Amino acid sequence: MTQIILYQIPTSEIEFLLRQLQSPYYWNPAHPYLMRWEGHWTQTDLRVEADPLDRIAALTGEIVLEGLLEQGLSTRLCHQLINTFRANRSQTLYLVGERIHCPENLFPFVQVQDWPRPDSVALSQFLQARGLHSEALYRAVLGLYCGELANLLSRHAGLNEDRLAEAITHYKISKLQGRGITLVPQPDCRAVGMDILDSLLSEISDLLKPEAFAAGLPFPRGVILIGPPGTGKSLFAKNTAARLGLPLLCADWTGLISPLPGESEANLRALLHAAEVSAPCVLFWDDYDKAFASADLSRDTGIEKKLAGMLLTWLQERTASVYTIVTLNRINQIPPELRRRFDRTIFVDLPHEGARYEIFCTHLEKYCELPDWSDRDWKILISEYGECTPDEIGKAVYLAAVRSYRQGRPRHITVEDLLYQRKQFTPANIANPGQIQSIRNHSKFALKASSEDRSRWRVEPDPLFKTMLGR
Ligand SMILES: Nc1ncnc2c1ncn2[C@@H]1O[C@H](COP(=O)(O)OP(=O)(O)OP(=O)(O)O)[C@@H](O)[C@H]1O
Ligand SMILES: [Mg+2]
Structure with a gap:
């Protein structure tokens, strides 16, 4: 009986397939003669060059042919395969290739198999x-x-x-590279002051271990990070991949959405496929709201709705270890059905005193040795930057470094430099207080990225305020 198997297999794995078979014959277009694998290669005297399927008709056993599927299955090849099947020979014929599209009429005569990825x-x-x-x-x-x-x-x-x-x-x-995916640059610093997110990282790391796989624990789906601009959501995503040692793939919105019919869907499909074949990896949807926020899944009919729907289905059904991180400013910018597909939604707020200290240190270390300022100086600094985002702190430290350099004090930043910088800008939270409060109100039910401040920089709430709260 002739068995025909169309085997989708990476070229690097063909030798592994050959080792599993019983003294198989093997041919690829670079060999004029049929070869045989018996723990080592031998060359048979069967010349197959022009038409391998016809030439091997008299053989029995397992035969692996490579390189016939590269151009897709031509009509002639399909008919040759059907004839081979009908000829009912004692043969198992493997047609191997990196990518196989089996035409519908061939399905009754062949099996299509995928070389499994090792777990x-x-x-x-x-x-x-x-x-x-x-x-x-x-x-x-x-x-x-x-x-x-x-x-x-x-x-x-x-x-x-x-x-x-x-x-x-x-x-x-x-x-x-070249698969429509943006490779994000390395993070400019560590994301500090987010202890809850740090423990999330160690949880993901544990779930990547073979013990977790053996215990039947599926890989986590991902996290939605919400919060005001400049609070470190994107930085955390970059740090996640770096700290887990996984590739970080970033969806490129401008490249994804195309005016040509069908192309946006094809781009998204290619992106999700690339994520699956690179698993385990981190798939990062930065500023998700900019692309899909307007996709009201119950009403919209546009391309955004289609893409958002495709993404929902993939998030629901994917089995590969792809950790998905979505960042956006407001939780009400995404539909509840998307939120449901993530393990957690985490709110990244402005940093508390202890976190502000850590953020200062991380940024200062880029330009100088950590200064030994007195606690009193630190407290003034931490308090003056009270309403600032980590981004605003990072920029102020950079500008202070520039100032000290231009004043002939390279690598010597002072508290005064930073207090001077603080006077040069109005933090977004002061310029537009309603915006951040409204983001907070929408995020009441989300987990916080940092737990309560237990550092020595913590400022106790006013006793009067405590009484009002009934504590
Ligand atoms: N937790 C942090 N620790 C140290 N630096 C930080 C932290 N968060 C943010 N920064 C600094 O702020 C910069 C901008 O942060 P990031 O791009 O992650 O903000 P975002 O929350 O993604 O903002 P947006 O909502 O506008 O996209 C970072 O590149 C880094 O320099
Ligand atoms: Mg961002």
């Missing part, structure tokens, strides 16, 4: 068998095929495990 347990065994144990490396290889990984290991032989992990992450990211 996290298989990959960790693969590394252990080669004496590799680092956690960073383990995370970096997730989503790769074994053959691909074997090639990378031999290409980078001699690197230590941390450098190897970096090289592999770099490889995964470069594979995605």
